[in-house]
Amino acid sequence: MAAHPFLLAVLFLPHLLTASAAEPVTSTASVRSSGSGGSSSSSNVSFDSAALSFSDLTLLGDSFLRNGSVGLTRDTGVPSSSAGSVLCSRAVAFGNSSAAVSSSSFAVRFSFVIANQNAGSTGGDGIAFFVSPDRATLGATGGYLGLFNSSTESNNVSAAIVAVEFDTMLNEEFDDQSDNHVGLDVGSPVSVNAVDLAAYGIVLNSGNLTTAWIDYHGTDHLLEVSLSYSGIKPSRPVLSTVVDLSPYLKDAMYVGFSASTEGSTQQHTIKEWTFQTFGLPPASNASFSNATNNASAQAVPGEDAASAAAARKKRFSLAVGILGPIALAFAFVFFTWVSIKKLIELTSRKDALPELVKGPRKFSYKQLSVATRGFHASKVIGKGAFGTVYKATMPAAASAAATIYAVKRSTQAHQSRSEFVAELSVIACLRHKNLAQLEGWCDEKGELLLVYEYMPNGSLDKVLYGEPCTLSWPQRYTVAAGIASVLSYLHQECEQRVIHRDIKTSNILLDGNLSPRLGDFGLARLMDHNKSPVSTLTAGTMGYLAPEYLQSGKATEQTDVFSYGVVVLEVCCGRRPIDKDDGGSKNVNLVDWVWRLHGEDRLIDAADPRLAGEFDRDEMFRLLLVGLSCANPNCDERPAMRRVVQILNREASPVPVPRKKPLLVFSSSASMKLQEIAFSCGDDVRGGLPATTSPKSEGGADIER
Structure with missing residues (x-):
């Protein structure tokens, strides 16, 4: 209530303090005043x-x-x-x-x-x-x-x-x-x-x-x-x-x-x-300003200097008498408002980051800034879904070696707090040998920072597609088995199942022994086992998205299984999900390419030629069939990750894979849903109309904008 009289006083004050002679004012035009x-x-x-x-x-x-x-x-x-x-x-x-x-x-x-x-x-x-x-x-x-x-x-x-x-x-x-x-x-x-x-x-x-x-x-x-x-x-x-x-x-x-x-x-x-x-002259009218000054000058000669000074002093005293109490009241209201807002913010942060003190360590912003040389570009080692990853070297005592971490820094902190909290809430309570270990976090100076165990061999995509590729077949098989194990843990062994939603080679890290670690939980969602998962945001990476996810926007364990199947085919074939053909003129979908070879009874020809035939044919055949069965366009035909683990451990036979890739038919209502998904999740605006998406390949692995 105190703000209203304060505003009235502010509006009234210039009339109380105005001088007899008016000063001409020059204004700067804005883009809207053109x-x-x-x-x-x-x-x-x-x-x-x-x-x-x-x-x-x-x-x-x-x-x-x-x-x-x-x-x-x-x-x-x-x-x-x-x-x-x-x-x-x-x-x-x-x-x-x-x-x-x-x-x-x-x-x-x-x-x-x-x-x-x-x-x-x-x-x-x-x-x-x-x-x-x-x-x-x-x-x-x-x-x-x-x-x-x-x-x-x-x-x-x-x-x-x-x-x-x-x-x-x-x-x-x-x-x-x-x-x-x-x-x-x-x-x-x-x-x-x-x-x-x-x-x-x-x-x-x-x-x-x-x-x-x-x-x-x-x-x-x-x-x-x-x-x-x-x-x-x-x-x-x-x-x-x-x-x-x-x-x-x-x-x-x-x-x-x-x-x-x-x-x-x-x-x-x-x-x-x-x-x-x-540098341009003001757009004011000089003659009008002069006329105003002349008119003011004619009104002044009747006043002597003493009466003018007394009038100004009287006006000033009146202004102070009115404005002083109102300013104090306004300051009290403002201080109360700031205090309540701060209290709400602290309470919400306490609710948003539950029990993190008992788990990962909280780092100070100064520590992480020093360890990354002020987040210098030379310290960048990768980019995740929601930020840039830096190599951080923490100084240690003279008798101990320095500790190296990987620090993920949000690119848009004011828009990524929900993703930051989601990632903390997911990985802070998870324990598995094939998960990237969260060491700590920081939430200071408007920055959102996650501190992970440093992986000296980087991400799987850099090793797999590097020249030359140094990843042997036993190491590739270990990667596929390790990621299957951790996904089985996330889907079926946690108190609340976790849907990762962004399984891809760049989110799989390799430690010093080239063992895989699954990271980047910025898109993950926690949910009870007896509840149907519904996502309001179609998110992920093109080439890894299951067709039913593009159709309905609902993320399930089966959408992770599809992405895992694509990763398995990448590991076996050494090709990206969407790659150029031999002539370099047309894009080729990896799932379609491998399935065609399977239909021609030439599945083993999909093996990465860079392996030079140095692989176990039975393991290669088994892993390629696992990849195709997981990347089946029909989600009901995909195996659960627990079954995949059993297949890779030779405790179960591979899932039968048809010679011809099953077709996925979108109904008219489904195409409408695709438009709704594009409208609800796409922030793109061109000419006042939302951007639309449509499935391009048979399996819906690509999107044409």
């Missing part, structure tokens, strides 16, 4: 992406919105060519034809992430901030960055696009210096000036959140670009060049971001951005 229909006002503008609504943005090509960020290229694990742009829908004035100023200065600050969704895919191409005379700016894919085309003419000043490119592909036809450079483009993808980032310790496609600053000083004709992982602007820019952009920056221009790929799975995301111009 003229309608794309017109621009010749005054400085300043806006923040956090304050923009969907109607303030124009999305072109493959760009989409997700959780407050803008994705510029397709989010897919299958290599493709893609281009997308996002522009502010309102025009921005960079020049003033009625003034002496030919062009203004501007400053841009934005954070971005360039990450490769598939470790085996090539990189490319990059991201760019641009200023364009056209709001419908969308160019070609690849090295054209979604901005330019092969027919673009750099000498066409009136239609030239000014862009600062952050390029991750070496295109010799555009005279690129390296596959990690920053350049200034004017009307053409050939940079007028560029710099290699190798000397600055910045890797654009590292997957880390990177902040960029672009400052153009119109009076000095100086453009500077700075980059940092920390979000703190460095004193030394990576690119500093003298260039006159006034011929290209006109009265009405559009600002935005663009990115493109060509035959890769690289994803380009803009997290946040701010933009402002300065």
